[in-house]
Amino acid sequence: MRKYLSYYIRNFDYALFFDYIFLCLFGLVMIYSSSIMVALVDGKEPDYYYKKQLFNLLVSFFAFAVGAFIPYKHYSRKKIMVFMVGLITILMFWVFFFGFGESGTGSKSWISLFGLMSFQPSELAKLIIILYFAGTFYRKTLNNPTVELNPNNIIYPIIVWIFIIFFVALETDLGAVLIISGIAIGVVAASGIRIRTFFKFFAELVVLGAAVLGFILLIKGDKFLTPNRIGRIKAFINPFEYEQGSGHQVIQGYIAIGSGGLEGVGLGQSVQKLGYLPEPQTDFIMAVIAEELGLMGVAIVLGGLGFIVFKALLIALTTKDPLARMIAAGIASWIAIQTFINLGGLSGLIPLTGVTLPFISYGGSSILVLSFAMGILINISMYEKLEKRKLRGTK
Structure with missing residues (x-):
């Protein structure tokens, strides 16, 4: 020590x-x-x-x-990676069933931690995406550096990403959806993946993300497209008109x-x-x-x-x-x-x-x-x- x-x-x-x-x-x-x-x-x-x-x-x-x-290598350990996925899963269901948000925004992104403090699980999801993606890619190539990463042999990170995006989108936290998606792309780009494979991976993420958001709009469109959000889009086009x-x-x-x-x-x-x-x-x-x-x-x-x-x-x-x-x-x-x-x-x-x-x-x-x-x-x-x-x- x-x-x-x-x-x-x-x-x-x-x-x-x-x-x-x-x-x-x-x-x-x-x-x-x-x-x-x-x-x-x-x-x-x-x-x-x-x-x-x-x-x-x-x-x-x-x-x-x-x-x-804590040495950063520990985050690639299987038990810690399983713990991270389990923790974010619990928190996402927690905010889905018991979450709250500010009136008028349409978002429900917060949970109360036993009355001691409020917490936003989507913030933790940003870090977990980094550590889980990096840990998974690292473990795939640890014993065999010649293994080429592709969307087919990293299915678990994709599933975790879709799960998180789905529940964060249900919160209607569009900013967090964009950031988490950008983080995932950033980690993949740094993984050593070939450029052609990277663009293929990027295209698949876009398609899957669009499908998730489309499904959310279908089942929760009234809460997703709130007057507040529609107003923000109008204000973006011409704020002085509003x-x-x-x-x-x-x-x-x-x-x-x-x-x-x-x-x-x-x-x-x-x-x-x-x-x-x-x-x-x-x-x-x-x-x-x-x-x-x-x-x-x-x-x-x-x-x-x-x-x-x-x-x-x-x-x-x-x-x-x-x-x-x-x-x-x-x-x-x-x-x-x-x-x-x-x-x-x-x-x-x-x-x-x-x-x-x-x-x-x-x-x-x-x-x-x-x-x-x-x-x-x-x-x-x-x-x-x-x-x-x-x-x-x-x-």
Whole structure:
């Protein structure tokens, strides 16, 4: 144990760690700034959301430590993979029968964990897809590196993916469906699969995904195509035509971004958060950042997120371990896709989906699972540094 801790400390990725800490603390400050009016309107203390997120961060730091300490190779063990599939199966049925959501959104994505806290299983599903896909592909080629991956010999990951997509689609959480699908494609792309086989696999995922969503629309179309979602599509096409309705949030976001300029109006000085911008502490928190801290604040956040994606991709491109490559690529895909969907909805590039900004937005489930994933990424980085030291003949 002492030897392991010595290697651990010496090879720890401090740059990645401090970037993660910075983003979490930056998000905490912006949650405090953006949520005061929301808390007062809801009849709560001004720092209600700040304190809740502070508690979420304390729990998340523990999850990060667990992820960073456990050797990532363990996630390819059959018993752990079976446990992950069993856990997400229980949680998906739990949210289907006993889940709840916000009124008006049409989503039912949350469960209550014995009255202690609310949890969103679709967040955990993102990480499980990464670990299960990577572990399965790794085990397929572990004893026989010449085995070529194809859709026929990786049927179990496909079944798990279809199962998760089906139940997340039943929650009508379209943002999570897109992210989970993108993650699966990212892991497959990093598996070493041939390009022709990859496109075949991608086509099959598209067909299967479309079939799942078509079936959901057939049996649950009224809850899937809610007035709120139809309004978001209309607002995406022309938000100013629906300024007093579904386009209101998008337009207020534009005003917030335009008001910030280069340096912003000052921390805590946002006008749009004072009742104009609904739920500014969640998926529209970047609008408040842009207004208060300007383009410089936006660049800082994007730089921090971009550094994590860059480091994960760098590991994926340089490592000789296929398991490390696939997990790192999956985490990079997750953060990059979720960031794009959040900012795309904010800027009007794509319709709003209610997806949070990684590490920055308010939310316990998101920061908890992302922190665990960051721990795993740092564990992979540590082992990569250790392997390079061994090659150089140093410890």
